Amino acid sequence: MKLMSRAKGARFQTDFDSSANTVRALGSFLHGESHRGMSMGPGSPRLANGLARLPRPVRRRIFAGMGYQQAIPLDRVRDVRIEDLDEWVVQQYGPGPYPALVIGSTSGAVVHLAAALGAPFLPQTQLVSVRDTATHPDDPRAALDAIAPLARRVAANNPGIAVYHMHDPGQDRAMLEKMAYLRLKRLELGEAYERFIEERLAPGAPIIQVECTRDWRTREIGDRAYFQFGCLGGIPEEEYHDTGERITEFLHTAKSDRDGWEPPETDARRPEAEWGFHPSMAEGVRRVAERSGHPVRRLTFEDPQVPSAFVADFYRSWYRERGMEGNRLLVESYVQWDPLWVLKVGAVPFWLRFNMRPAQEALIDYLEGLEGGDRGTGDGSEPDPYDEIRLNVFSQGLKSPGLVPPEEWRETIERYARRKAEVIGVDEEAYPVDPGSTMRFQPAFEGIEGRHPLPTPLPVDAIDTFLAEHGGGRYGVGWS
Amino acid sequence: MRVRDSVVVVTGASSGIGRATALCFARKGAAVVLAARREEALEEAARECEKHDGAQTLVVPTDVTDPEAVDALAQRAVERFGRIDVWVNNAAVTAIGPFQEVPLEDIRRVMDVNVMGYVYGARAALPIMREQGHGVLVNVSSVVGVVSQPYNQAYTMSKFAIRGLTSSLRQELKIEGVRGVHVCSVLPATIDTPFFDEAANYSGRKVLAMPPVYPPERVARAIVNMVRMPRRETVVGPMGRQMVMESKMAPGTVENTMGIMFDRKHLSRKEPAPANTGNLYEPSPDSGSVPGGWHGRRRTNVRRTLTAVALVGLVAGVGRRMPLVGGGRGNRRARHVLPVAVGAWKVARVVKKRRSG
Known part of the structure; x- marks a missing residue:
């Protein structure tokens, strides 16, 4: 039964989802393996280069085709059960006992934080994509109407979750041509997660509940079913609902027959579909933790991008305590992360939510802060820039509004790196329509010279010590 | 019964099977009374009928749920x-979706149109026919009246009910010794009509015409033939006939097969659809048409051609006791069976393409 459940869970997972990749990357890491090819496909630059040589329209279709393959046929929607997805999640990890557990909202920074603590991660939100070849990506009202019966059905079949139909023709356009996103956000802990806490944690191991407080305007389409238009990326929330010239221009470039978006009216702000934390689950975590004797710690932030600076400095400080220089920065984006090789090459990880302007601004803010004196934090601290900065960016299959081109990324890191700045694992000509992007990033990380032994995991107290010294407020994170 | 100069009333004549039937009767020289909710569509259908030797027509906009x-x-x-x-x-409508999700009023509406509409029709027509001493009442049921479909509960109930009504009326006429008045039912398989696009739909998936799809003219011809030589019941479409036959021998297997087929082929696996009431309460705004864009005629032709080619090949191969490809030593004709069959198929395809424009 469990095997069937896991197989179903694996089929219902969407391979490029941030939560699925957090689980896969940490599962691999805790088994001593890399996140090569997103822990499932080949990590072959040669194959990736072959794909990049195909004509652009063909590459574009490959993206849409990959989306279609990921999505489940509509007759399987009635079979979607959060329990199957949970079985798949817990199956990614070993028997333990683990010294800590991270649970809740995902973020690339959280991946590295969990890796430093030797902790597995249990996501609150998971993505199930469904086939949709009929809806125009630029017609959010039609998308809502078409998917609402299915979203309501999934919610009805799974009493412990909220279902968000997320529709973002700006960032996810290539995928939306043939599929629709249903994000399942659990409101209860669920049996598989409870069992995991009870059976696979070391006695007294702390549970870190990650809470991203980002919300978004949404519309209720049924009991525990919501529609969210747009998502965190290069387009501000306001612009999705009040489209201007920039969107019109984008739509014309994307060869759409629409001049703008006319999303349906919204009725409330709710936790953001992909990253936001729904507080309903906290009660279950508290109850099971109390019963099993595990203390609960909370890490809170307003946006998944926020903890990147904290985790980067946390790693830097850790490296220095181990006698390393900690002057090598590796900038990752979206799900192209690898907690194993970050440690092996002794790189400080800084995660970008995506390849868009707001992510670039966050990176600049961080690097600017290291310049010291008036230029940096303004507190007169000593400058502490990185000697080497390497950057890798994800390809999402189209030039979305707010996309930062590779040359600009290079300029950014060149401005702050003292010795070496390099964009790695990116085919700049094919970017951002590079279907081999996920095959290229990890070999590029492996190509960074220098090897370090894997450290023993840090105790959770190390976060206390670090934040007591540096202050969580400085990073915009709450820790309690 | 002679069709020429007969007077024929057809309900649901604005599109699909009804419209094809009206046209077919007009072509055979009958006077046609066209009834449906859409006056404009009926007028257009009437004009099409009148093109055939100036057939007489009468358009009567009618909601069959109103006795x-x-x-x-x-x-x-x-x-x-x-x-x-x-x-x-x-006249028929349907509401498709999981049983608990189809609103009760929609189920009631389907029964009102598909069952009570027929009851009202029969109550209006039979007294006149009995008085005349002759007449044929044709109730269009469906293969679904023999083999049920999942997610199509109201329609299935109604089509079973229509067969029951037809049979009961026939018995009544027989007992009362009414001769010359016949009550028959026609059971079409999947027919290429706008019916599927107009269905009320709560399944979340687009409704498709489940293959094999047959042209509506085939049903129309079956109805005309039924009038010429009344029979209890006739099934239209070989697949429908096969299913009805099999359902008598292995009802459980056919029920399961239909369930799977409906889920896989009648509802799209890649095109979602919003919840909607279709044409249950308001007719479609367009002017109606006979085909529904499911290429029933073309599909039927392709199927027939392929079947013919396969049969020719098989007969030739078996008849000569030779392998189909390569042929035997000393038998030159057998070597050409496959190329000739392929050639015939290609020619047939070109002809069909030209025909379908």
């Missing part, structure tokens, strides 16, 4: 043509 309107339809037909020889109960 008075159905009575009025019969009265108008008698006033205009003096009698009713044939009454075709055909």
Whole structure:
């Protein structure tokens, strides 16, 4: 039964989802393996280069085709059960006992934080994509109407979750041509997660509940079913609902027959579909933790991008305590992360939510802060820039509004790196329509010279010590 | 019964099977009374009928769920043509979706149109026919009236009910010794009509025409033939006939097969659809049409050609006791069986393409 459940869970997972990749990357890491090819496909630059040589329209279709393959046929929607997805999640990890557990909202920074603590991660939100070849990506009202019966059905079949139909023709356009996103956000802990806490944690191991407080305007389409238009990326929330010239221009470039978006009216702000934390689950975590004797710690932030600076400095400080220089920065984006090789090459990880302007601004803010004196934090601290900065960016299959081109990324890191700045694992000509992007990033990380032994995991107290010294407020994170 | 110069009333004549039936009767020289909710579509259908030797037509916009309107339809037909020889109960709607999700009022509406509409039609037509001493009442049921479909509960119930009504009326006429008045049912398989696009749908998936799809003219011809030589029941479409036959021998297997087929082929696996009431309460705004864009005619032709080619190949191969490819030593004709068959298929394809424009 469990095997069937896991197989179903694996089929219902969407391979490029941030939560699925957090689980896969940490599962691999805790088994001593890399996140090569997103822990499932080949990590072959040669194959990736072959794909990049195909004509652009063909590459574009490959993206849409990959989306279609990921999505489940509509007759399987009635079979979607959060329990199957949970079985798949817990199956990614070993028997333990683990010294800590991270649970809740995902973020690339959280991946590295969990890796430093030797902790597995249990996501609150998971993505199930469904086939949709009929809806125009630029017609959010039609998308809502078409998917609402299915979203309501999934919610009805799974009493412990909220279902968000997320529709973002700006960032996810290539995928939306043939599929629709249903994000399942659990409101209860669920049996598989409870069992995991009870059976696979070391006695007294702390549970870190990650809470991203980002919300978004949404519309209720049924009991525990919501529609969210747009998502965190290069387009501000306001612009999705009040489209201007920039969107019109984008739509014309994307060869759409629409001049703008006319999303349906919204009725409330709710936790953001992909990253936001729904507080309903906290009660279950508290109850099971109390019963099993595990203390609960909370890490809170307003946006998944926020903890990147904290985790980067946390790693830097850790490296220095181990006698390393900690002057090598590796900038990752979206799900192209690898907690194993970050440690092996002794790189400080800084995660970008995506390849868009707001992510670039966050990176600049961080690097600017290291310049010291008036230029940096303004507190007169000593400058502490990185000697080497390497950057890798994800390809999402189209030039979305707010996309930062590779040359600009290079300029950014060149401005702050003292010795070496390099964009790695990116085919700049094919970017951002590079279907081999996920095959290229990890070999590029492996190509960074220098090897370090894997450290023993840090105790959770190390976060206390670090934040007591540096202050969580400085990073915009709450820790309690 | 002679079709030429007969008076035929057809309900649901604005599109699909009803419209094809009206056209077919007009072509055979009958006077046609067209009834449905959409006046504009009926007028257009009537104009099409009149193209055939100036066939006489009468358009009577009618909602078959209104018994008075159905009575009025019969009265108008008698006033205009003096009698009713044939009454075709055909108007039908459906509501597709999981049982708990289809609103009760929609289920009721389907029963009102598909069952009570036929009841009102029969009550209006039979007294006139009995008085005349002749007439044929044709109730269009469906293969679904024999083999049920999942997610299509109301429609399935209604089509079973229509067969029951037809049979019961036939018994009644027999017992009462009424001769010359016949009550028949026609059971079409999947027919290429706008019916699927107009269905009320709560399944979340687009409704498709489940293959094999047959042209509506085939049903129309079956109805005309039914009038010429009344029979209890006839099934239209070989697949439908096969299913009905199999359902008598292995009902459980056929029920399961239909369930799977419906889920896989009748509802799209890649095109979602919003919840909607279709044409249950308001007719479609367009002017109606016979085909629904499912290429029933083309599909049927392709199927027939392929079947013919396969049969020719098989017969030739078996007849000569030779392998199909390569042929045997000393038998030159057998070597050409496959290329000739392929050639025939290609020619047939070109001809069909030209025909379908």
